[in-house]
Amino acid sequence: MAEFKANTMKKSAPGSKGGLNQEIQARIGHQLRAMYDDVVRQGVPDRFADLIKRLDEAEQPSAASADSEGRD
Numbered sequence: 001m002a003e004f005k006a007n008t009m010k011k012s013a014p015g016s017k018g019g020l021n022q023e024i025q026a027r028i029g030h031q032l033r034a035m036y037d038d039v040v041r042q043g044v045p046d047r048f049a050d051l052i053k054r055l056d057e058a059e060q061p062s063a064a065s066a067d068s069e070g071r072d
Contacts, residue, residue, distance in 0.1 A: 020028070
């Protein structure tokens with residue numbers, strides 16, 4: 001990780017547009033994918049899944065009544 005920090009601190013070559021070189025972008029991408037994969041593997045906690053289910057169920061009757069009101 002220290003090497004990564006050292007590489008990000010390097011100055012851009014004169015006349016260059018700046019930004020991150022391809023190696024740094026690849027490392028950032030790799031680390032982001034690793035973190036994202038870890039989050040995905042954790043799954044959705046049961047309490048969140050239950051809350052989403054209840055919200056969907058509460059939304060169903062109001063959506064059906066809105067459809068019938070719009071048909072007059």
